[in-house]
Structure formats: C-alpha cells, structure tokens
Amino acid sequence: MAAPLVLPPHRTEHLARDDVMRFSKLFLPTRKEDPAEAEVVSHKLLIRAGYIRMIARGIYDFLPVGWRSVRKIEQIIREEMDLAGAQEVRLPAVQPAELWQESGRWSEYGAELLRIKDRKGGDFCLGPTHEEVITDLVRGEVKSYKQLPINLYQIQTKFRDEPRPRFGLMRGREFIMKDAYSFDTDEQAALQSYDVMFETYNRICRRLGFEYRAVEADTGNIGGSRSHEFQVLAETGEDEIVSCSQCSYAANVEKAEIRVESSARADDAELKALTQLATPGQRTIEEVSKFLKQKPAKLVKTLIYLADETPIAVLVRGDHQANELKIKAYLNAHTEISCRELNLAADVEVERVTNAALGFAGPVGLQIPIFADLAVEGLANFIVGANAVDAHFVNTNHGRDFEVRAFADLRQARGGDLCARCGGSFESHRGIEVGHVFFLGDKYSKAMNATFADEAGHEHAMQMGCYGIGVTRILAAVVEQNHDENGIIWPMAISPYHVTILPLQNQDEEVVALAERLYAELMAAGVEVLLDDRDMRAGFKFKDADLVGIPLRINIGSRGVKDGQVELKLRRESDHRLVGIDEIVAEVTQIVRTSLATAKEAALS
RNA sequence: CGGGGCGUAGCGCAGCCUGGUAGCGCGCCUGCUUUGGGAGCAGGAUGUCGCAGGUUCGAAUCCUGCCGCCCCGACCA
Secondary structure, eight states: OOOOOOOGGGGOOOOOOGGGBBTTTSSOOOSOOOOTTOOOOHHHHHHHHEEEEEEEEEEEOOHHHHHHHHHHHHHHHHHHHTTOOOEEEOOEEEEEEHHHHHHHHHHSSGGOOOOOOOTTEEEEEEOOHHHHHHHHHHHOOOOGGGOOOOEEEEEEEOOOSSSHHHBGBOOSSSSEEEEEEESSHHHHHHHHHHHHHHHHHHHHHHTTOOOOOEEOOGGGGGGOOOOOEEEEEOOTEEEEEEEEESOOOEETTTOHOOOOOHSSOOTTTTOOOOEEEOOOOSSSSSHHHHTTTGGGGGGGGEEEEEEETTEEEEEEESSSOOOOHHHHHHHHHHSSSSSSSSEEEHHHHHHHHHSTTTTOOOOOTOOSSSEEEEEHOOOOOOEOOOOSTTTEEEEEOTTBBBBBBBBEBOOOTTTOOOETTTTBBBEEEEEEEEEEEEEEOOOOOOOOOOOOEETTTTTEEEEEEEEEEEHHHHHHHHHHEEETTTOOOGGGGGGSSEEEESSTTOHHHHHHHHHHHHHHHHHHHTTOOOOOOSOOOHHHHHHHHHHHTSEEEEEEHHHHHTTTTTEEEEETTTOOOETTTTTTHHHHHHHHHHHHHHHHHHHHO
8 A cells, every 4th residue: 555645735836937947946966976887077977967867878868957058059059050041950860761772871871870660660760860861851842053052950869879889978879969961053162061161160169168179080981072070179088189289280180191201211221130039929019119128119010901802911110000091092092902991800811811820910921912101111120020920020121021012191190290281290189079060072962863953954963061060969078178076167158057046044034035036136137047945054055056067156145144245156266256235136147148248259259 | 799897775885705684875754953065863764686597495695598887999910
C-alpha cells in the first residue's frame, strides 16, 4: 500500500508565471562533487551547475538554464545569418535513404550514419548533415538563374554515431547545429557567398567573445577549393592548429604548408660507412633514440602505407609526424599511384614488405616506392630500421644506401616551423572546432541534378557552399574559455540570466522585502533576474551563484539594508562594491545594456 | 575495433581478494539550534549490489555470457 501523500499547505500552491526566475521553483539541480565520468572542465561544470545531464553516451538532456543559454547562442547566430541575407528553414531530422543513395553517400558515409527502418521496412537515417535534403528541396523549386543566389539555413538536431563521443558537449553523438547551404550560378558567385559566410562566422565568434582563429582546413572527401575552420583556442581542444606570428596565415596542422629554406644535403657532408647495430627489443623512435643515445631528429622513421592496394614507404624525421592528407594529395597530383584511401599497412603487411618484425622497418633494400619528407633530404648519416629483427642501421644516407623516388612536404606542421606564405614562424595551439565553412562546387548539385537555366536557356549545375556551426559545442567552448576554480563565468550575451539576487538573511523581513522589490523592478526594466529565494545560508547561495556563473550578483544583507546599500559583485572580479538601494536598478540595467551592446559592436569591428 | 578500468541508495565511494545480517559521506524527510563562503545535533526514509545464467546449504563477493559507462589506442614501426 502506498503511503498517503503528506504536504505542508504552502506546497500545494500552483506555479506562477515568474516562478522560473525564482531559484526555489527553478529546476536547477546543482552538485557539490564532480561527476565521475567527466574529464574536461566544461563537462564537469555544465553537469555540476545543472545545465545538462547525460542520458546515453554522447546524448544529453538540457535543463532550464542550459536551454536558456543554448537559445541565446541560437539567437545570436540567427541574427547574424539573417543579417547576411540567409533565410531560415526547418528540415527533417529523419531522412529517406533514397536521397542518400542518389548522392552516393548511403554507401560512403559509413557507421556514423545511424540507419533506421520505418514500420513498412523502408530505409531512413537520422540526419548527420543535410546536403541531400536541401539539394532535393532546391532542385524542385529553383529552375532559373533569376532565383539565384539563395542561402538557406536551419538550426537542427543532428545525429552522428561517433566511434568515440567524449568530453560532454564537445563531441556528442546528438548535438545541435546551425547549417547553411548557398546556391549560386557560377563559381565566382559561389565564392562570394562563401566570403559573406566567412565574415558572418567571424562576427558570430566575436559576439560570443571567443579567442579564436579562422584556419585553413582540409576539404576532406567533399572536395572543392576552399575551406576554413573556426577554432576556439583551448587546451582541451581536439584539433591542433598553427598560426603565423607575422602574417594572417593560420591552418589546421593537417593542412598547414611549411616553408623549407634549404632542403639539400650539404655538398661537403662526409658520408660515413653504413653500419648495422643490434637494438634488441627497441622498436619505437623513443626506445631507439634512448638506447643509442641519439636525438630523435637523427632518426628517420619508415612508415608503410597502402595507397588503395599499392604499398608505399614514407620517410619522415624521427621527431616529425607524417601527414596522411599531404601524402595522399601528393600521390594523386604527382604520381601514377592513385590513392582514394591511404591507410597504414596492417602489421602482417608491414612484415611481408620489410621481411622484418614490426618496429624494425627501414628504407634500405625495400622493393616498394619510397617517398620522403623534405626534412629528410638534408640529413646525412641518419639511423633507420634494418629490416631485420632487433637491428638498426646507423650512418644511413639516401642516394647511396637507397633511392628516394621523390622528396616533398609530407609532414605535419608544428610550432616553430616556418610559414609557407611569409617565412615567419608558426605558433601552435589547440582548438575546438566550432564552425566550418566549405565551398562545395557541384558535387551534390551534379549528383542530384540540381540545375538551372541561364539567360540563353542552357542548363547548368548550381554551385554550392555549406556552412556549419556547432551550437551545443559552442556552449562547452564558452565554458572552457570562461571559468575559474569556483565555476562558470558567462559572458552577458549567453548567460541564462543577467543578474542574480541573493537575500542573505531569509528571516530578516526587510532583506526579503528589498530582494522582492529589486527583483520586480529589474524585471520591469527588462533585465533577466534569478532571485535566490531559497531558505539557505549565505555561504551556500554564494557557492551556487559562483558555480552557475551569472555575470552580475546583488548581495542583500541586514547591515546593508540598514545603511540603504546593497553589494554589487561581478562574477569575473573578486571584489564587490556598495551601491545605494535607489541606484542599483539603474546601475545594473546600465551594465547589462552596455555589455550586450559592446558584444554586438565587437562583431562589427 | 584493440587494450585497460569501472558498474553497490539521487550523487561520490567502501565492502569483493578470503562467500554468511549491505555500509560511509553528501543529498532527501522531521525536529531543535544555527545563519555573510557548501552549518551542528538528534531522529528517519531510500538498494531487484548493471542484466542473465552457473557453482554453493548460502553469492554484492567465485565462474560464464551479455549490457552500460570511462580512459588509452586505432598514424609515430
């Protein structure tokens, strides 16, 4: 038998309209301790401060304060997109397989595409992106050059069945994204659309107060000639980027072009005799360099790749990293070896090609084409694997001990490398990719027959661009850049509330009365206020306020009320100042308006 | 997909090795005291110990399978 429900009389009242601005009624469950599964600060704080809860891996609930902030981010994006002449639409989350079969991506997209069946057994997927859907929409309605250009966008929940979701909102499977698609008559016009979006994204990042870089990026399988990522700088970012300290060049390390001043080996370099040394069990660069007491830069690593079916060897200096995108691009552009996919060869394949156990591969005696990074060209007397178990060669030299088919820029850029554009030196950063703009060309319009008639009545495929911003990822990125040991520190523009009022003594009627009065007056002035009316001790409210991160705080205490004053505390600063009771509403209203306006102006600069 | 770790109250964890009454802290409910940086005391409620099977007189504990979550790897030879 269920126990009878016992409630005190005051708990039977209904919720009132402004109750969501009262902490006592707000669904804002905070926690004192970090969640066990969270690794990065944004994930920990968003859970502790009651913004999100995980329901399955990479899938989250947004609680009221979290959703308020998400909607503010959306609104900023919406305003800037509308300003750029884009039009908002809403496309379906569930998409029919036919469209994906038409573009070819039903088979290409892989396991990240979550495929589902309807009750009749028809194939559908949860949309990870919307090129097919938008192209289908536009091809049905746009027939003439007179209807172009057009730029359509939406703010939508996407689903990508990531192999490894992590870091809370930073890499979820379900996430909110703003995606836009431009359609133009020709490439030149499409690149104009691209430039407008590029500038719009800069404005959005500035409005959000980000420290960020717009970096040149790889276009991946999408193709096309232009692509930029918007990377918010943060230690916990998953991407590595470099930016030039002298010019404006910045790029993802996958893409960054390096200037190599002089790559040739010095003419007078003395080539010592090739010698085999026993290196029992020493496989990695680190192990070998330690064992032989040589710097990793004296070693050359030999990577065996499969370019589609063709095995090739790639040499890079021991302290460098091979860049698969560059390798792939080089093969396709400069050799007869076609390479749709480049993969490191499996262990058995490596052993077959090198006739040696894993870890001892080297270029000497290899029967497959050898490509080497430019940095290897200038090396003399380096160390390589001997293609024999437990052995390495020292004093190896290309041209004498083995032939390199070609030297090229095949490695990943890093801090200190020289900028290909101006010769300045690169700084390296880690970044969170919050936006990505692509020029697509006619990949989708051709495959899906999205054409228009020009003035002469000739049919042409439309030129497309696509532009994405991770809305929920932005929420995490903002926290990564704006927090301290006590909690979140929101920029005014995306804080769930502008100001929070803390009556410090709930039993003091004057304190409570003043809190209620300021609450009402601030709301009337258009300020978003969170009143902490809970019957809690002062210290408890302080801790929660810091955790939740609202930028302004008004402390109302018994002493101050007697003196006609309240405390105004900025979350970002450590000290508070006293403000007269009659001035506080005007003061707070002013600060809120100014900081919102300043953020908007920053977008223009 | 490979390696490792974890799964016990809403949250954070102990107990498991060596099988025998399910625990601690926080949170929650009641009362009293307290009241400007996560209060104190007293009392109370809350668990199919991830799921399924097996071993056993007896399983949170041992065995098998499955599921879920986290970390590392899946380019550094």
